Amino acid sequence: MFATLSDRLADTFKNLRGKGRLSDADIDATAREIRIALLEADVALPVVKEFVAAVKDRARGEEVSGALNPAQQIIKIVNEELVEILGGETRRLRYAKTGPTVIMLAGLQGAGKTTLAAKLALWLKEQGKQPLLVACDLQRPNAVKQLQVNGERAGVPVFAPEPGNGVGDPVGVARASIEEATRRLHDVVIVDTAGRLGVDAELMQQAADIRDAVRPDEVLFVVDAMIGQDAVGTAQAFLDGVGFDGVVLTKLDGDARGGAALSIRSVTGRPVMFASNGEKLTDFDVFHPDRMAGRILDMGDVMTLIEQAEKTFDQEQALKAARKLSGDGEFTLEDFLEQMQQVRKLGSMSKILGMLPGMGQMREQLENFDDREIDRIQAIIYSMTPAERVNPKMIDGSRRARIAKGCGRTVTDVNQLVDRFFEARKMMQQMARGGGMPGMPGMPG
Numbered sequence: 001m002f003a004t005l006s007d008r009l010a011d012t013f014k015n016l017r018g019k020g021r022l023s024d025a026d027i028d029a030t031a032r033e034i035r036i037a038l039l040e041a042d043v044a045l046p047v048v049k050e051f052v053a054a055v056k057d058r059a060r061g062e063e064v065s066g067a068l069n070p071a072q073q074i075i076k077i078v079n080e081e082l083v084e085i086l087g088g089e090t091r092r093l094r095y096a097k098t099g100p101t102v103i104m105l106a107g108l109q110g111a112g113k114t115t116l117a118a119k120l121a122l123w124l125k126e127q128g129k130q131p132l133l134v135a136c137d138l139q140r141p142n143a144v145k146q147l148q149v150n151g152e153r154a155g156v157p158v159f160a161p162e163p164g165n166g167v168g169d170p171v172g173v174a175r176a177s178i179e180e181a182t183r184r185l186h187d188v189v190i191v192d193t194a195g196r197l198g199v200d201a202e203l204m205q206q207a208a209d210i211r212d213a214v215r216p217d218e219v220l221f222v223v224d225a226m227i228g229q230d231a232v233g234t235a236q237a238f239l240d241g242v243g244f245d246g247v248v249l250t251k252l253d254g255d256a257r258g259g260a261a262l263s264i265r266s267v268t269g270r271p272v273m274f275a276s277n278g279e280k281l282t283d284f285d286v287f288h289p290d291r292m293a294g295r296i297l298d299m300g301d302v303m304t305l306i307e308q309a310e311k312t313f314d315q316e317q318a319l320k321a322a323r324k325l326s327g328d329g330e331f332t333l334e335d336f337l338e339q340m341q342q343v344r345k346l347g348s349m350s351k352i353l354g355m356l357p358g359m360g361q362m363r364e365q366l367e368n369f370d371d372r373e374i375d376r377i378q379a380i381i382y383s384m385t386p387a388e389r390v391n392p393k394m395i396d397g398s399r400r401a402r403i404a405k406g407c408g409r410t411v412t413d414v415n416q417l418v419d420r421f422f423e424a425r426k427m428m429q430q431m432a433r434g435g436g437m438p439g440m441p442g443m444p445g
């Protein structure tokens with residue numbers, strides 16, 4: 001699931017690597033690639049259009065963050081927009097205030113309703129609920145038996161019509177099940193209904209009649225994610241015919257391209273609440289839009305870094321440094337030290353390394369970076385006079401020897417630091433002109 005989409009998006013972001021600033025043309029090209037990626041993933045066209053427009057708008061308008069490079073900024077925007085179209089907040093089940101909570105399942109035959117009923121029952125049982133499964137799929141010859149077998153595996157009782165009694169009357173069975181649940185103190189009732197291979201009026205009517213009989217707290221529309229774009233049309237038909245509160249996506253373990261997952265919320269206005277991803281009863285979970293977006297972007301680590309960087313990075317200081325470099329002031333050894341301390345705040349170097357895309361050469365330098373180096377540099381800089389920190393050019397041979405003595409390092413260490421500083425300043429001035437990340441380049445090699 002999502003493999004192609006993930007790859008496509010990763011390629012798109014790769015093209016942004018090393019760019020100092022995004023031109024309108026870059027943004028347009030990126031938007032085009034995202035559009036193709038989504039269309040190939042079978043996302044509904046109106047959803048694609050809206051998504052791409054939002055990303056483009058924000059990429060143009062977004063304040064340039066000192067903490068993120070352009071590729072990271074785009075990833076961040078795409079991630080946030082993905083979470084949004086997937087439904088934003090995780091939607092939890094609503095339980096009835098009095099009497100049993102009634103959950104009704106609707107969907108096409110083969111969508112995975114009967115399997116899901118048992119999965120949901122097991123999941124509820126594990127949370128201390130006492131569910132009752134109700135077999136109202138009296139159409140498919142084997143459906144009742146299948147629910148009974150699955151119910152047994154889940155350790156959850158199944159309410160079904162006696163053979164030869166009530167077989168043609170799913171509405172009657174549904175109604176009776178609520179009485180049974182109330183009598184036996186079940187707190188959740190899960191009603192499995194019949195599906196057809198395609199949408200038809202009779203099926204819709206039956207589902208609507210069951211709905212009216214049991215007055216469910218939640219109607220869940222169960223849909224096979226593998227059917228792609230068709231999922232959207234089917235969802236619309238069920239929305240009109242029966243209505244539903246939430247969606248369950250099944251067969252997410254298959255090689256579905258993801259279109260259903262990405263379109264359904266926008267098209268129907270109903271959130272995906274659960275996801276089913278296998279044939280085992282435990283292959284089931286609450287659907288979390290943020291985690292799903294993370295899976296699509298396949299960049300959990302990068303997102304963590306982006307959040308961390310934004311939290312830690314002192315925007316003020318970065319701007320101050322950038323201003324100095326653009327000619328408003330002189331970049332000093334103290335600024336140099338401050339920048340390194342900021343980088344350290346992001347966490348241990350090696351951890352950051354695994355997370356940074358597009359750092360290229362810098363990455364190699366960072367890989368050999370020793371965290372204690374910052375302490376040594378700090379000691380040397382603190383042994384200098386304030387005037388020397390502002391203007392390192394004035395540090396002559398004898399001063400270098402005094403500084404080395406003052407901090408317990410060698411003259412070579414002091415020389416190296418001063419050389420590095422001048423190199424870093426040159427590099428930063430170049431980056432500042434190109435609009436690159438002002439926070440990172442002070443790194444010693």
Ligand code: GDP
Nearest residue numbers: 109110111112113114115250251276277278279
């Ligand atoms: P129903 O007609 O809607 O009740 O669908 P079923 O529950 O009978 O499921 C149809 C088929 O899909 C069965 O063979 C299930 O084992 C299979 N199935 C259901 N959910 C999943 C899932 O999440 N992943 C996979 N791989 N198969 C599933």
